Amino acid sequence: xxxxxxxxxxxxxxxxxxxxxxxxxxxxxxxxxxxxxxxxxxxxxxxxxxxxxxxxxxxxxxxxxxxxxxxxxxxxxxxxxxxxxxxxxxxxxxxxxxxxxxxxxxxxxxxxxxxxxxxxxxxxxxxxxxxxxxxxxxxxxxxxxxxxxxxxxxxxxxxxxxxxxxxxxxxxxxxxxxxxxxxxxxxxxxxxxxxxxxxxxxxxxxxxxxxxxxxxxxxxxxxxxxxxxxxxxxxxxxxxxxxxxxxxxxxxxxxxxxxxxxxxxxxxxxxxxxxxxxxxxxxxxxxxxxxxxxxxxxxxxxxxxxxxxxxxxxxxxxxxxxxxxxxxxxxxxxxxxxxxxxxxxxxxxxxxxxxxxxxxxxxxxxxxxxxxxxxxxxxxxxxxxxxxx
Amino acid sequence: xxxxxxxxxxxxxxxxxxxxxxxxxxxxxxxxxxxxxxxxxxxxxxxxxxxxxxxxxxxxxxxxxxxxxxxxxxxxxxxxxxxxxxxxxxxxxxxxxxxxxxxxxxxxxxxxxxxxxxxxxxxxxxxxxxxxxxxxxxxxxxxxxxxxxxxxxxxxxxxxxxxxxxxxxxxxxxxxxxxxxxxxxxxxxxxxxxxxxxxxxxxxxxxxxxxxxxxxxxxxxxxxxxxxxxxxxxxxxxxxxxxxxxxxxxxxxxxxxxxxxxxxxxxxxxxxxxxxxxxxxxxxxxxxxxxxxxxxxxxxxxxxxxxxxxxxxxxxxxxxxxxxxxxxxxxxxxxxxxxxxxxxxxxxxxxxxxxxxxxxxxxxxxxxxxxxxxxxxxxxxxxxxxxxxxxxxxxxxxxxxxxxxxxxxxxxxxxxxxxxxxxxxxxxxxxxxxxxxxxxxxxxxxxxxxxxxxxxxxxxxxxxxxxxxxxxxxxxxxxxxxxxxxxxxxxxxxxxxxxxxxxxxxxxxxxxxxxxxxxxxxxxxxxxxxxxxxxx
Numbered sequence: 001x002x003x004x005x006x007x008x009x010x011x012x013x014x015x016x017x018x019x020x021x022x023x024x025x026x027x028x029x030x031x032x033x034x035x036x037x038x039x040x041x042x043x044x045x046x047x048x049x050x051x052x053x054x055x056x057x058x059x060x061x062x063x064x065x066x067x068x069x070x071x072x073x074x075x076x077x078x079x080x081x082x083x084x085x086x087x088x089x090x091x092x093x094x095x096x097x098x099x100x101x102x103x104x105x106x107x108x109x110x111x112x113x114x115x116x117x118x119x120x121x122x123x124x125x126x127x128x129x130x131x132x133x134x135x136x137x138x139x140x141x142x143x144x145x146x147x148x149x150x151x152x153x154x155x156x157x158x159x160x161x162x163x164x165x166x167x168x169x170x171x172x173x174x175x176x177x178x179x180x181x182x183x184x185x186x187x188x189x190x191x192x193x194x195x196x197x198x199x200x201x202x203x204x205x206x207x208x209x210x211x212x213x214x215x216x217x218x219x220x221x222x223x224x225x226x227x228x229x230x231x232x233x234x235x236x237x238x239x240x241x242x243x244x245x246x247x248x249x250x251x252x253x254x255x256x257x258x259x260x261x262x263x264x265x266x267x268x269x270x271x272x273x274x275x276x277x278x279x280x281x282x283x284x285x286x287x288x289x290x291x292x293x294x295x296x297x298x299x300x301x302x303x304x305x306x307x308x309x310x311x312x313x314x315x316x317x318x319x320x321x322x323x324x325x326x327x328x329x330x331x332x333x334x335x336x337x338x339x340x341x342x343x344x345x346x347x348x349x350x351x352x353x354x355x356x357x358x359x360x361x362x363x364x365x366x367x368x369x370x371x372x373x374x375x376x377x378x379x380x381x382x383x384x385x386x387x388x389x
Numbered sequence: 390x391x392x393x394x395x396x397x398x399x400x401x402x403x404x405x406x407x408x409x410x411x412x413x414x415x416x417x418x419x420x421x422x423x424x425x426x427x428x429x430x431x432x433x434x435x436x437x438x439x440x441x442x443x444x445x446x447x448x449x450x451x452x453x454x455x456x457x458x459x460x461x462x463x464x465x466x467x468x469x470x471x472x473x474x475x476x477x478x479x480x481x482x483x484x485x486x487x488x489x490x491x492x493x494x495x496x497x498x499x500x501x502x503x504x505x506x507x508x509x510x511x512x513x514x515x516x517x518x519x520x521x522x523x524x525x526x527x528x529x530x531x532x533x534x535x536x537x538x539x540x541x542x543x544x545x546x547x548x549x550x551x552x553x554x555x556x557x558x559x560x561x562x563x564x565x566x567x568x569x570x571x572x573x574x575x576x577x578x579x580x581x582x583x584x585x586x587x588x589x590x591x592x593x594x595x596x597x598x599x600x601x602x603x604x605x606x607x608x609x610x611x612x613x614x615x616x617x618x619x620x621x622x623x624x625x626x627x628x629x630x631x632x633x634x635x636x637x638x639x640x641x642x643x644x645x646x647x648x649x650x651x652x653x654x655x656x657x658x659x660x661x662x663x664x665x666x667x668x669x670x671x672x673x674x675x676x677x678x679x680x681x682x683x684x685x686x687x688x689x690x691x692x693x694x695x696x697x698x699x700x701x702x703x704x705x706x707x708x709x710x711x712x713x714x715x716x717x718x719x720x721x722x723x724x725x726x727x728x729x730x731x732x733x734x735x736x737x738x739x740x741x742x743x744x745x746x747x748x749x750x751x752x753x754x755x756x757x758x759x760x761x762x763x764x765x766x767x768x769x770x771x772x773x774x775x776x777x778x779x780x781x782x783x784x785x786x787x788x789x790x791x792x793x794x795x796x797x798x799x800x801x802x803x804x805x806x807x808x809x810x811x812x813x814x815x816x817x818x819x820x821x822x823x824x825x826x827x828x829x830x831x832x833x834x835x836x837x838x839x840x841x842x843x844x845x846x847x848x849x850x851x852x853x854x855x856x857x858x859x860x861x862x863x864x865x866x867x868x869x870x871x872x873x874x875x876x877x878x879x880x881x882x883x884x885x886x887x888x889x890x891x892x893x894x895x896x897x898x899x900x901x902x903x904x905x906x907x908x909x910x911x912x913x914x915x916x917x918x919x920x921x922x923x924x925x
Contacts, residue, residue: 074725148905155909160660160724164859165905171856172901175894290856294732301729335740342733346726347719 013354014226017309018219024051025215029208045204048211050323052279054316055214059221059272061299061315062308063265066225068297069306070234071261072241074159077166078269079293080173081141083283085270087177088140090190090283091124092133093201097194110192111185121183130197137274138267145266146259153255153262158244167290174288189284190277201278214275218312221268225308228261237261295338301345304352313354419444423452423483426470426498427463434498435507439539442511448485450515455482456498457508464495471495510537517543517560522553529559534593536566562589566597572604579609587616591767595620627767632885638774640881641781642840644874646854647861648785649833651873654862656805657825659717660728663735664858665851666742667709667830671701671837672846673742676751691756694838701834709830713823721822735851743848753841777839784835789870801825805868860904866914876915880904 028043028051035042060082067073094109103113107120126132148169152162180186199206228234239247240254248254277283286292296315303314318341325334349356422440425433438456441449451472455461460473461482470482471491479491500508509531516528517540525547532540544567548560565582568574574582586594598613598620605613646668653661675697682689682696689696712734720727755773762771792798803811804821812818837850844850857880865876880900887896908914 074728076728151906151909155912157908157912160728161863161908161912163660163725163728164863165908167856168860168901168905172898172905175898175901179894294729298729298733332740332744335736339733339736339738339740342736343716343730346730346733347716350726 013309014222017222017312021055021215021219021222025212025219029212032208033204045207048204048207049279052207052211052214053276054319055211055218056272056276056279057296057299057315057319058312059214059218059275060269060296061303061311062218062221062225063268063272064296065300065303065305065308065311066228066268067261067265068300069308069311070229070241071237071258072244073258073262074163074297075166075262075265076163076290076293076297077168077170078265078296079290080166080170080288081145081266081269082273082276082296083173083177083285083287084141084144085137085273086277086283086287087184087190087273088127088133088136088270089274089277090193091127091136091184092130093193093196093278094190095124095128096196097192100194101192109185109190111188111190112183115180115186117183123183134274137270141266141270141273142263145263149259149262153258156255167293170288170293171290174285174290177285177288185284187285189282191282191284193278193281196278201281207279210275210279214279217271217275221271222308222312224264224268228264229308233257233260298338298342298345300352302341302349302352304354304356304358307352307354307358310352310354314352317353419446419448420483423470424468426456426461426482427465427468429463429465429499431499431501431504434500434504438504438507438511442515442539443542448482450512452482453508453511453515456500457505457512459497459500461498462491462495463498464492466494467492469495470498506535507537507539510535510540515543517547522556525551525553525556526559529556529563532563533559533566533597536563536570536597538567538571541567541571561585562594569597569601569609576606576608579606580612583609583612583616587619590620590623592624595624624767628889630766631768632889633882634768634770636882636885637778637878638881639885640878641774641778642843643857643861643881644785644877645777645781645836645839646833647858647865647873647877648781648788648870649829649831649836650858650862651865651870652788652829652832653826654859654867656801656868657822657829658724658867659721659826660724660731661717661826661829662728662732662855663712663738663851664731664830664833665853665855666735666738667705667833667851668837668840668854669742669846669848669851670705670708670738671697671834672753672841672844672850673746673751673837674701674704674834675838675841676746676753676846679753690754691758693754694756694759694842697838698835701838702831703834705834705837706827706831709833710823710827712830713826717826718819718822735855739848739851746848748848750845750847753846755842759842773842777843780839784832785870785874788832792870797821797824860901863908863914864904866916869914869916872914872916879915 028048031041032043032045032048037044060078063081064075064078067075097109099106101110101113103110105113108117112120127136148166152165157165176182177184177189178187184190193201195201196206196210199209201207229237236247236252236257239250239252240257244254273283273287295318299315299318300311301314302318303312304310321337322334325331325337345352351359418440422437422444425437425440428434438453441452452461452470455472462471462473462479464470469492471479471488472482473479473491479488480486481488512528512531516524517532519525519528529544529547532544541564544560544564548557548564551557551560562585565585568578569582569586583598586598595617598617601610601613603610646665649667650661650664653659653664675694678697678700679690679693682693712731716730716734717727720730759773759776762769764770792801800811800816800821801824803814803816804818804825808818811821840850840854844853861876861880862873864880865872865874883903884896884900887899890896891899
């Protein structure tokens with residue numbers, strides 16, 4: 001094993017990734033705002049919002065890759081953390097509507113007036129302040145993940161059992177948020193947002209700023225993940241992934257490591273959801289659907305689990321394909337393609353796009369340099385993340 | 390003077406002649422009563438209803454029904470009353486003779502709310518004499534609810550003639566209800582009435598007894614209070630029984646959906662997210678079988694499910710073997726990858742069915758022996774739920790026997806317990822894997838046949854069962870069929886007992902949360918397999 005080479009090559013990929021994201025984050029909003037509408041290079045506003053959505057999905061994919069790719073925890077409920085973050089932001093945006101709603105109630109959002117709420121439920125207090133909502137975006141998913149993980153990891157629920165109960169968790173939340181008396185708008189969710197921090201959410205400028213912010217968040221999330229996985233902590237996480245019992249017997253508190261990384265990942269998913277909501281303009285309970293969470297996992301699998309860059313890339317590629325195919329004549333075949341993607345990637349491309357590329361590229365580049373480096377690289381190829389446990 | 394006398398005699402004679410001539414039209418209580426409808430006075434109308442209803446005249450029923458439907462036309466000038474029939478023709482209400490047209494001066498007899506109730510009771514009273522026992526029973530029940538005093542003689546008359554046992558009981562209840570509310574009934578009659586109603590013991594009896602008012606004799610009031618208490622406690626008991634039955638029924642559905650998964654997941658350790666789609670394929674097989682039978686051999690419709698069961702097993706089983714050979718066998722030992730691949734497979738299968746059969750619900754009919762219901766005490770048990778429960782238990786028993794006593798079952802258990810040892814003993818493990826997976830899928834297909842009877846057959850059918858099925862298997866303990874049985878019925882019954890308290894959705898959420906917590910406590914389920922193999 002040659003950690004030095006691995007780290008360095010990924011560092012290069014990481015640098016490229018950060019530069020590309022930063023360039024997109026700056027150039028796309030600039031082209032949208034400065035170039036005249038209809039010009040060849042001008043990015044229309046709807047595309048800015050669409051790509052903003054992809055960037056949010058990329059953050060979610062990073063969060064999943066952090067726990068699945070590096071710690072072997074396959075969560076089928078990460079959509080729940082994403083949606084909770086989204087709801088926290090949605091609640092802030094609802095409170096910002098004020099008297100501009102259909103019923104013009106200064107305190108109660110429209111759906112509460114409609115459903116005859118006498119007053120604001122206690123859990124809506126404070127969401128008129130941005131800093132509070134922003135705190136909740138991190139805190140609510142983080143706390144849920146902490147409690148859930150504390151229970152699950154302490155009693156050593158692992159592997160598919162964990163996957164199934166995370167799925168049950170998001171399913172239970174789905175059912176709960178569908179209820180009208182739960183206080184989050186029921187079936188319709190939260191929508192009709194007017195402004196965020198005083199800026200109109202529909203305005204081009206706001207959308208460009210949100211896109212830039214999403215790219216920034218992606219870079220920050222990526223750096224955090226890199227910092228975690230390249231640290232000593234990251235080594236322990238990989239050890240947990242590859243041989244959990246052995247790591248435990250070596251004296252590491254496996255459950256603490258897992259709990260930390262699970263909570264961190266949930267917070268990241270929450271941030272992704274919070275950025276997603278103002279760009280999409282709605283949050284409703286269908287975000288909790290178990291299918292969404294599983295789909296997010298396939299983004300990571302397509303891009304390459306345990307590569308971080310691959311996860312973000314996978315999210316963007318798969319979602320771009322989804323938009324492309326579902327908007328055309330091929331729409332009925334999209335589910336065939338998505339399904340086939342699940343099957344083929346797991347069967348033929350277990351390392352994903354980036355993982356497979358690394359496995360080809362590394363030996364070739366090393367072979368050009370020297371025979372010694374080549375043998376090292378081959379070993380490196382062997383030490384690629386084991387598919388599952 | 391003479392002239393005066395003559396005039397009187399003439400008048401009298403004329404009157405007699407007139408009376409005799411006009412006899413069919415004006416004389417007799419029935420005709421008088423009918424005539425009262427024409428006065429356009431609510432109290433006259435009420436009298437008329439009472440008189441007509443008790444007259445025993447064959448025209449009474451059509452008249453009252455016409456009154457109810459505002460088709461009874463009265464002419465205030467001629468005092469004649471007509472029934473406008475549904476076909477537009479009219480008859481004279483008093484004689485039943487057809488008339489050419491209703492005069493323009495006639496208008497519908499008006500009703501107010503109080504009269505409407507009287508009319509309803511009268512209709513109930515009239516159908517009490519219907520030749521159809523079912524009509525008599527429902528009429529008796531409506532009298533029971535309205536306890537209209539005027540129909541008491543009819544009820545008593547009907548009771549005396551009644552031979553049908555159910556109808557007789559219904560008449561007795563109706564009579565008791567009337568007596569209980571009749572202010573001049575004797576105390577003995579009333580006490581007897583309370584006893585009869587108490588014996589009936591349902592929600593309606595409770596409502597009736599709670600409604601008797603304060604002007605009853607003290608003994609009756611006391612008896613009624615005691616009867617209310619007795620009915621309430623018996624109703625509480627029955628509602629427990631009913632919840633238990635609903636729970637068993639839900640449990641059987643869960644078990645049916647989960648039992649195939651218990652084999653693929655529990656015995657083989659393969660996470661088959663496409664399991665729900667196998668159920669869906671079974672349901673669609675039933676649909677196709679019924680379509681063929683409908684168009685070609687309609688006489689066989691009652692046997693359609695019997696034909697569908699083996700076919701569904703073969704279809705789903707064959708697809709299961711195909712899936713195992715083409716996808717799953719490459720993923721053994723990589724459960725998380727299996728999960729993703731089979732999820733993708735479920736998307737493909739759903740979309741394939743959607744393309745072939747369309748996205749809407751398909752209609753699958755109940756054979757005659759599965760439709761209908763019967764009463765057991767205070768609860769209603771539908772035949773389809775009962776059959777599904779029996780069917781589930783039969784499938785479970787057959788599966789258990791198969792694993793225990795057949796060569797394939799022995800091989801399956803051997804491969805499950807120690808794959809390498811089994812292979813060394815000469816068991817073709819890959820063949821056993823394929824057959825086990827086929828068996829699990831086939832049983833899911835059979836489950837689809839049964840579920841098509843109670844659920845909508847749509848491409849999403851399987852999706853609604855997959856999470857529940859996994860919960861059952863995980864809760865019951867992986868690798869243990871008995872655990873699945875206990876898990877399914879526990880979850881089913883717990884769900885149905887939580888529902889009245891917390892509501893359907895919250896009850897379900899509560900169950901999910903409880904399972905999540907339960908798994909923390911017993912990560913390997915209710916009946917965990919012991920040994921090192923499980924830890925791998």
